[in-house]
Amino acid sequence: MKKSLIALAVLAASGAAMAQSSVTLYGVADAAINKIQGQQTQMGSGSTMTNGTSRLGVRGVEDLGGGLKAGFNFETGLSLEDGATSTAGGGFWGRSAHLWLGGNWGTFKMGRSLNPSFYGVSGGWELTGAANYNVLSNTFGWAGSGARNSSQFSYKTPSMGGFSAELAYITKGDNGGNAKWDANVLYANGPISAAIAANKVQQGKTNYAFGGKYNFGSFILAASYNARKDGVRREGFEIGGTALFGAFSVTADVTRDRRNDAGKKYTNFLLEGKYALSKRTFVYLAGLRLDGTNNYGLGVRHNF
Template sequence: MKKSLLVLAALAASGAAMAQSSVTLYGVADAGIGKIELGSSGRSPGNDASNQTEFISGSKMNNGDSRIGVRGVEDLGGGLKMSFNFESGLDMDSGASTTSAFWARQANLSLGGTWGTFKMGRASTPSYNGVAAWELTGGANYSVVANTYNYAGSGSRNNSQFSYKTPGGLGGFSAELGYVTKADNADRAKWDLNLIYANGPITAAFAANKQKDEKTGYSLGAKYNFGSFVLAASYNDAHQLRRGFSVGGTAKFGAFSVTADIARDTKNVSGKKYTNFLLEGKYALSKRTFVYVAGLRVDSTNNYGIGVRHNF
């Protein structure tokens, strides 16, 4: 009898522990047809920069990269939670991985509580999160800001990153600080940070990053949501190699939206100052699926894409 009671108690305890944990499979499927001009900078994991109209996936002219990921969280009690996130890019041209490392998009572990969140591993940079907070396309592959100045002059992810993010509920303010040791970055320690204010119709963010032997890169941007119209502007410095401003807007007509965004150099060490621009149209078929058409002129190259994106 006692053994039976002990077994039942163990099963009940196990069930309670399992109820406090969850694992979620998620992903994005994004593909279409488009043209990326030869010499155009930016991403093309599927070798889609051929200057020909072709199937595109994971390219500069897709709204986003196709991906599959898994994330989980365990409630440790006392307000503490442990979580993880693994994410892999997928090239829908062939079904191949878009990178040599399978979990190259995200591979990290986090401990969070009322004091904030501490994260370790390959993860999005604070600069990327800062720019994406106000950027009109939400950090789409064809973002004119990202294709001109990157994310405060940095990439969208860091390897071997330690980061801390403040908790919510600070009057709309949040901050995130990331650090990569010199041993993990070719003897060049790197810091990366953002400061974000998001309250009501206003979102503003400052992002900055620096590693040894280079100037500080930074971005200051903001957007204001009028309801049916969103206006955004920014100033960006890509480590003093290139700097300039952007201004644009998004008009919403029910399920349809149109975005126009312009980036203009005020300095470019290449010797030529460019005016780049993006025109995007999107139509939501549901909360998780939309079709899009986008045209991007960047550094004298003309590119376009027509596709569909499904989030699951």
Template structure:
């Protein structure tokens, strides 16, 4: 259970009451056993041998611990922050995910009924667009994410300045910008437009670094009865301005606490490897509670076979 520390501070010298603020400690513990040929997002589990896995390609999520806070400034205005660090349950090491100890998140924000303005290292708008319709959510073994590098923009941006609109009947949008001095002399813009309401989730995402062609993706998901169907198309470019693009299609069936997902991608152009691939993931999950589930997944990724079984607990 998330544990919150709620404090009401009083400025003793003047007797003036300060605004109420809260700080929440949260996290994820995820570990299992698997075999990885294609490499890992973090850690050192890509050895092509069956072994303990944590923070790897075949874990559902990265183990992490984080702290977030919010202060009510009055008049509908709030201020907040989020710091988050990755953990490797192999030895208890930190996994900075390319950004040091707080590599998963280190940001400050101001928000109100006009939207939210955020500054710092954070998940980027393209990522949130893909998460709207991804059948395996934000799993590390996402076939869409791994085939097309999460819409060509990766997962996170450093030094991002972003604005997100409030939710307007299911519609929202976010735009992020990185000054060229903060991105190797190449300014970057990253954005999404999302409709998520009831059984429908649709998103258009795009990001562009100066001197590199625009990355973009469009996808949608529709849930009905015990099933969900999704389809997408992605155009991604790497730093050498080589293109990889293709479509994704898949479905999920849910049976009480259990679910089964099949998600596929097919390249229509691939200048990254020079060969078009059909990739796919099969995922099975069983919820033990609202916060804990067991999972198993098999990922076929560019001629590599990868699998994992594990347990994830959110707190």
């Protein structure tokens, strides 16, 4: 009898522990008919003129008690053209492979992940939800940087009255002998969002961007200044807006070079139309004028 009671207690404790953990499979399926200047018309999946990159991911979280949680996120890209893996510059889990600890003190993350510059620009003023064809990153990068860092250590504060900040660091040994830092400060409260993002590789120059947007209800207006100082210098302004008509939305976004050391100063332009078929599925039509080229995409995106 005593052994039976002990066994029941162990099973109950095990059930409670399992109830405090969860693992979720998620993904995106996105395919489009693309016309990129200089290329033949083709089915696009993860190309410049798709809304997003098709992907599969798994994430989990465990409640450790006392307000402390642990979690992970692994994510890989894939092509709907032939089923090939799309690595986003890393290995098989090139889109995300990290572990985190979090609580009311903030979140500490380790591994390959989207970086603070990406979160600053996308959360502060970018209008398309970080679509592959967005004119901001195609012109200036994410505050002059790529969207992800490998071997990244980062800390993000909790939101305090709409304000939050994130700081990331990559050691010399993990970044070709030159350490890197990446940071943002973000404000998001009600109709207003604004941010500043910056990043720097040791021995290089500091890249940065700042801007904001305001949601009037049926119209969203955004503006920013973006500067890529490291490498081939490019910097300039962006202004754009999104008009909302129920399930339909139209976005127009323009960038203009103030300086472009690669040569000619360009005015780039995005025009996007989206129609929501449900909360998880929408169709889109986009045209991108990028550095003198004309590019188009017509596609469907489903989130699951």
